[in-house]
Amino acid sequence: MTLGLINANPVVHAKKERIARSEDVHPADDAHPYSLEQLSVLSEESITVDEKLGRILITFTPTIQHCSMATVIGLCLRVKLKDCFPPHFKVDIKVSPGSHANEESVNKQLNDKERVAAALENPNLRQLVDECIYSNEL
Known part of the structure; x- marks a missing residue:
C-alpha cells in the first residue's frame, strides 16, 4: 500500500559502519529504498535503552514538518x-x-496503549506496518 511520496527528494545521509543486522527498519514508502538512518529519521544516538529499569526511549525526526507518516x-x-x-x-x-x-x-498517539492497540487492529494499517518491518526479511 503506497500513499504517494510526501518528500520526493529527501536528503540521504551515509550509513554508519556497524555490524549488519536483519532487524533494520525501512521507511513505509517503497519508492524510497533508504533506511530510516540514511534519511536521518533515526540514529543510534536517538535511542536509549536502560536494561536495569526496563525502559527504551526513541526520539525520531521526520523528514518534513508535516510528515503524514x-x-x-x-x-x-x-x-x-x-x-x-x-x-x-x-x-x-x-x-x-x-x-x-x-x-x-x-x-500522544504513539504512547497511548489504547490508540496503539486500535491502530494495530485496523487490517490496512497493520498490513502497512508489517510491510514496513518485514519486507526486507523475505
Whole structure:
C-alpha cells in the first residue's frame, strides 16, 4: 500500500559502519529504498535503552514538518521493539522537539496503549506496518 511520496527528494545521509543486522527498519514508502538512518529519521544516538529499569526511549525526526507518516513510522518502531525485547520493557517513542507541526498529537498517539492497540487492529494499517518491518526479511 503506497500513499504517494510526501518528500520526493529527501536528503540521504551515509550509513554508519556497524555490524549488519536483519532487524533494520525501512521507511513505509517503497519508492524510497533508504533506511530510516540514511534519511536521518533515526540514529543510534536517538535511542536509549536502560536494561536495569526496563525502559527504551526513541526520539525520531521526520523528514518534513508535516510528515503524514510520522505516526506510522513510530508504530513500526514500537512493533519492531515489541518483537525484539522482553515484554516487561516500557517503550516511549517521540518525535524530536520542534521537528513536526503536530508534535504533541503525534507523541500522544504513539504512547497511548489504547490508540496503539486500535491502530494495530485496523487490517490496512497493520498490513502497512508489517510491510514496513518485514519486507526486507523475505
